[in-house]
Amino acid sequence: MRAAGDLVLGELSATAAAWPAGEADHVDGVPARLVAAPSTTDEAAAVMRIAAQHGLAVVPRGTGTKLTWGRPPERADLVLDTRRMDRIVEHRAGDLVVHVQAGARLDAVQEHLAPAGQRLGISPVLPPGAGPGTAGGVIATAATGPLRLSHGAVRDLLIGITLVRADGTVAKAGGKVVKNVAGYDLGKLLTGSWGTLGLVTEAVFRLHPLPRAARWVVVGVASAADAHDKVQRVVHSQVVASALELDRPAGDPAALAVLVEGIPEGVDGRVRTLLDLLGGDATAAGEPPAWWCHAPWAAGEVALRLTHEIAGLPRLLDAVDDTARRCGLRAAVRGSAGVGVLHAGIPAVPGAVPAFVARLRELSPSWSGDVVVLDAPPRVKTALDVWGPVRGLTLMRRVKDQFDPARLMAPGRFAGGI
């Protein structure tokens, strides 16, 4: 067995940087055997071909900020580390387009774009202690954050993709123009596929101008009904907020924060409109609140994603309160109330967590959303269906079978055991 492993390592090393896996390379508690770190799409394709020949299960990894999210893979023979694929291939400022390798860190991308007065409109929430992830990581997890209200989700900004299939075939979809309807939109299919359909090696994103002015209007909210009322006032107004975030720490007063961006004279007027609209203790500031872009859970807690139709917010919040009370838990909720994606953190109490999740799922039709356990300690995760019910699972399984018939790409990590 060892000899065979060494043989594979030798093959891998001939194509890309590769080494035997250590404890730090475990994937959500699943030990890995080997790590390969290609620096180009071609190298990645060579690595994938070798993995396919030897039947190695491959789990892609960027900076690893979300590596414990989802279900643990059934196997993780080879961790494919994308951090050496960190180049910004091309920034065409005049076309508002950037082409990056999957391992490019988001903060590095933003730094590169800023001098041209541009940004990539992705602002994912940061898990506790984690730095910004990579382009590949946000694509794989469809990570979401405040700017989604104004710029759309990762799927909406991704206009071109290069992927390596499980058998090592390199394929592209989309391109580097915003308007393009030639062929299937595989970029959307791969976004949020958690590494189970193929390895994304390069991506092209559309960009937006950096706003010249930005201000945050923050207001306290007294109850779920009050939060709903204020969210509705903002979304139905014409102030065109860039972000509308709710923060409701467990047991502490809750707040809404509205980001307004644009040109200074315009922003001032819109801030005044918002202060009138929200009334009460609303205040404006030039900086975001401390919790902005940070996940609401603490290290070791259970992390949830709660989606909802916008007007379903009060039913969702009341259900969280009521369920937490019944289960003897404290729940912190934070997220994009203007979009319909909240995150929540609850303590990892075995027994209580499955009951909490099950009850929320029972109630979730009343706000038309899904309840997903993003992250939890292994002992909690094993007692849970982290993804919950999935509509269209038969079709999804057929897609997986086509792209990865041998189940080598992050097997078991995704919804429905895909």
Added chain:
Amino acid sequence: MTIDQAPARRSAITGLARQLRTALGPDAVIDDHQRLRTYECDGLAHYKVTPALVVLPADATGVVTTVRACAEAGVPFVARGSGTGLSGGALPHADGVLIVTSRLRRIVEIDPANQRAVVEPGVINLDITRAAGADGYYYAPDPSSQQICSIGGNLAENSGGAHCLKYGFTTNHVTGAEFVAPDGEVVRLGGKAPDATGYDLLGAIVGSEGTLGVVTEVTVRLVRLPEAVRTLLAGFPGTDDAGAATSAVIGAGVVPAAMEMMDALAIEAAEAAVRCGYPAGAGAVLIVELDGPAAEVDAQFAEVERHCRAHGAFEIRIAADDAERASFWRGRKSAFAAVGRISPDYIVQDGVIPRTVLAEVLHRIAELSRDTGIRVANVFHAGDGNLHPLVLFDDSVPGEAERAEEVSGAILDLCIEHGGSITGEHGVGSDKAKFMPRMFTEADLDTMQLLRCAFDPDGLANPGKVFPTPRLCGEVPGRHKGAHPLQDAGIAEVF
């Protein structure tokens, strides 16, 4: 199809007709040859195929029944909305069933609290905006045929329009759909909330041109009407100047709601047709529309004006009211039909280039035109690089049609060469399937086929579209004779 298979296919169709007539009622099934011919083409009238059977279901259940019956009989099916598509995406299959969604026109729900509308696929694009207007909302993606095109067709083709520069395309505005897979399985994908658990199958279906199945209900995002809208029309000496102004505006961080350009020949055609009164002597006009909060719009509008002047605009008009705005747009929106008046025949091309190579590509198009003697009028979405060159010719002049087709194809090659796309909004359909291998490698196309195989292993959903097949290889690009019939009837304008 070999000769031996033909009777089997015919008998399958006869059986289907009987079965569906019983299930859906006699008026939902058409098998009379004369009446079938009504459906022999969509907006791209150059390709004509008479379907074997037409079914007009009255509701979603009828669509599901039809798709299941086709699956059981192994008969191909094609879904069709209003038939305004310009790439032959809804071209019928000679041995197949055409599922027409024109009776599925119910606006199920306008839900302003959730900023969503739920509609049946046959609902006309503009009707959603009309229905949402009272609540201060509208549906943003606006193909120029929005008065007549259906939302189901928009979804299939991922249709665009002038205002997609700022607001995105159909795919950015569809949040849910009820979908019938080719085996008859009904799946609800997405809904009013974002990020339904699992793969983004909805994202894969939008723009798949009916090759993955049929939608029976669509949930779309509604957008709040802006506080202010302002529109200007600028006359430039030539397209280079107008292109430079476009780049300057975008480079300054302004994202207009729309940014449209016409060249001298397109202006000439528009003047001849609708006397739009564009600035005399203009080699190019630019229409720029800004919308949003009033203060931002005012400040950015001044900036746009400045950039236009700095790049040679000799006349700038600012719309004082809605009527004047409409008059600015009238020339632009009538351009396709107008070209039909200055040339007996024309090909509408739809290609995309990165905005920064606009000047270079327009020069190359002009060279092509000079070298071949084929006139090309340019009308396009300058902001997002979506060109619509109108390749003019006279079919009665021997050899001219062929030269026009060559020029049309060469323009697509120019788009590909400059990192662009062979279609920005009209789709690949029947017309451009053969161009796909120029833009994508075999591996790229194979990978797309994996998705197709997952949804439609038997190839029953709109076969022969999007991807090249031997049947289409070597066929000539589509041609338009004069104006589109819908334009002639005054029903629609075509981008």
